[in-house]
Amino acid sequence: MSETYDIIVVGGGPAGLAAGIYGSRSRLKTVILQKGTPGGQAATTAELENYPGFPRGTTGPELMKAMREHAESFGTEILKEEAIDLDLDGEIKVVQTKSGKEYKGKIVILAPGAAPRTLNIKGEKELRGKGVSYCATCDADFFEELDVVVVGNGDAAIEEAIYLTKFAETVTIIVIHDQGTLDCNKVSAEKAFANPKIKWVWNSVLEEIKGDGIVESVLIKNIKTNEIAELETNGVFFFVGTVPKTDFLKGKALLNEQGYILTNERMETSLPGVYAAGDARDKYLRQVITAAGDGAVAAFAAEKYLAEEESFTEQVLKADKPVLVAFWAPQVEESIAIIAELEKIADKLGDAVKLVKIDTYRNERVAKRYQIEKMPSVLFFSRGKAAAKISGSFNEETILSHLKALNQPE
Amino acid sequence: MIEVDKKTFEEEVLKAEGLVVVDFWSPKCEPCKELAPQVAELAEKYQDKAKFCMLDTASNRRLAISQKVLGLPTIGFYKDGEKVAELTKDVAVEDIEAKLNELA
Structure with missing residues (x-):
């Protein structure tokens, strides 16, 4: 059980299967954990008249079977496992299942879906399955x-x-x-x-x-x-609406009062590397097509996240010399000038130091993690750790003295 | 798993001695199809303790209703021909196994 997935998708409805298709097609090792047969609520929907591409309509079970085959054709693993507990805080996330197994992944996409709402009318519970x-x-x-x-x-x-x-x-x-x-x-x-x-x-x-x-x-x-x-x-x-199946996420991911998972439009939850998609998400329209759309966005955002994280780790955290990480933004003119200045300094220092530039407009996450609020800012990294920070303008002297301090043995 | 229908139900279930588990299902019921392979595994595991039957309610509607089954999936437990327990809707295989251990 030591293998680590790039993406673990919890739930195999249209959102989870679309995430599987996009994830696997990006050559990311993707697994879908699904309690029973994939398909979610769509698999129990008789007629689908509004899913694009089927002018004469299709049935829920048929469409979901096709989505499943589609995901598997790109290499998505689909396992009959019910997620019951998750540890989402670390860099490697852990999902525990009812069968007692543990799955590890760099990304978790939560797509648990929703279930029909019950009204708790007298007789409703007692006569369930009896009419x-x-x-x-x-x-x-x-x-x-x-x-x-x-x-x-x-x-x-x-x-x-x-x-x-x-x-x-x-x-x-x-x-x-x-x-x-x-x-x-x-x-x-x-x-x-x-x-x-x-x-x-x-x-x-x-x-x-x-x-x-x-x-x-x-x-x-x-x-x-x-x-x-x-x-x-x-x-x-x-048929009086649905409730999200997010009980197992209470206290783990940010939910609203009704239990829907909160995300931004990139499907990012409050936790880095954790995304949500489909009917369990707080959103405007819950349909097969929007669920699939969510899944695609989540997997795409996840792919970008992994690429950015990997590049930051390689270039900064694993570097064998001090690293200057310069945070800039194209809309902040001062920050562009500073970059040019830093390039000159780095050139002068040659092999002694490495300069990494981060465009915060494209990559907000790293800036957020190191609490970079002002542009420009420079972080000094040594042996994988951020050792010093300067924000705003500075001169060559400041840079050199910080570097000197870094090179002192600990 | 023994497939039963309106002709064989009486013989296989109502006149049987000991514990009989009946999986009521229909070809259109997706949750039933999810459950079926797991029930088959239980049938294997508990073959000494209970007899396992499957009934397609789509072609045996009256029989299902006579057994007060009007929703799927439903798992009925019969002991010496008497219905002693039933699980219906949101049936997890773990629940079936627990009920089986309780009755066997």
């Missing part, structure tokens, strides 16, 4: 010639309700909004309104699910009149 379901593709065929209720009115709810009409006799959708108002996209709404098997209950919420061993009826409450009506049904499907 209460969160997965139409899993359970739809039980309800052939039977009646089902769908709770929710977003894309997933309406699209899955349409799918359910292929099996069930009637599909009654309970919508909290006024008549005709749905949160889903227009195309799906039009399709649903035109579907004779779909019935609507407006201004209403589900109050209770009743049944002895299996679902027999539901109580529906009209929120305008507070009237409660009982409706006989054989099944209840919930």
Whole structure:
């Protein structure tokens, strides 16, 4: 277990698989740790009508199988492992899995995804798998010639309700909004309104699910009149949003109040070398395409990170002589002048010293790590350690005296 | 793993002596397919303690509903023909193994 991966991806949905494709294609040793078969929520989505490149639509399982094969074709390893604990603070990150194994990697991309939200309505938990379901593709065929209720009115709810009409006799959708108002996209709404098997209950919420061993009826409450009506049904499907599967990350990565992982637009989390992608990330639109997009960005950013880190280690930390690291920025004129000055000094000193220039506009990370706030700044490195820092303007004298101090035996 | 259907369920499960584990699944259920190879491993490991069966609910819908199975994946545990326990939804193989040890 001593081998170290370049990238460990936690989660094998569209975000994780896209990260795998981009990572492996950059010749980075990439592994995806995934609890079961890859595919995430997309693998349990019946119809995908809006994934680009499939004008006649495709199915979730088909698309995810293709993404998996795509990642594997570039050499991504996909292991059936569930990450349960992570140590993300060090330079080498460690992921522990339920099977008791340990994986080491330079980069971790967190793509754990999300799971359907439960409402904790009376009877919901007790009758789960007894007519209460969160997965139409899993359970739809039980309800052939039977009646089902769908709770929710977003894309997933309406699209899955349409799918359910292929099996069930009637599909009654309970919508909290006024008549005709749905949160889903227009195309799906039009399709649903035109579907004779779909019935609507407006201004209403589900109050209770009743049944002895299996679902027999539901109580529906009209929120305008507070009237409660009982409706006989054989099944209840919930599509009321999702919750991020980030419990295992509490106290490890920065989460928002709802448990979503916070990142910047490069998918960087608060921890160096740790990225997040997909539905578990705090973001605007959660779809297969945006998950895959996140995965690509995360892997690309990770590749740049590794390259920068490697070059800094080689050129600065492992150098056999004192190193002057000059931090500059193209927009700070003074810093450009200083670079020219330092080049002259370094030339004069010849082999005794090495000059490394860091454009902080491109590489913020190293500057941040050494708390460089002002441009220009110069750090003096000796034997892999930052020994002195000067910020702002300086003259040759200052540089030379600092170097002299560095060369004193410790 | 023994594949059972509406014709053989009674003989293989309800009339069987001892512990029988039934994996209710269907070809469209992705979580079921995730679980299947792991259940097969358990079947191997515990072959002296329990009989393992698989039932495709898509082609045996009435039978599944008669067993009060209306959601997948579901693992049913039968002892001397009586249903004694059931695991449904978010079923992890570890849970199945724990239940098996409890009942065997």
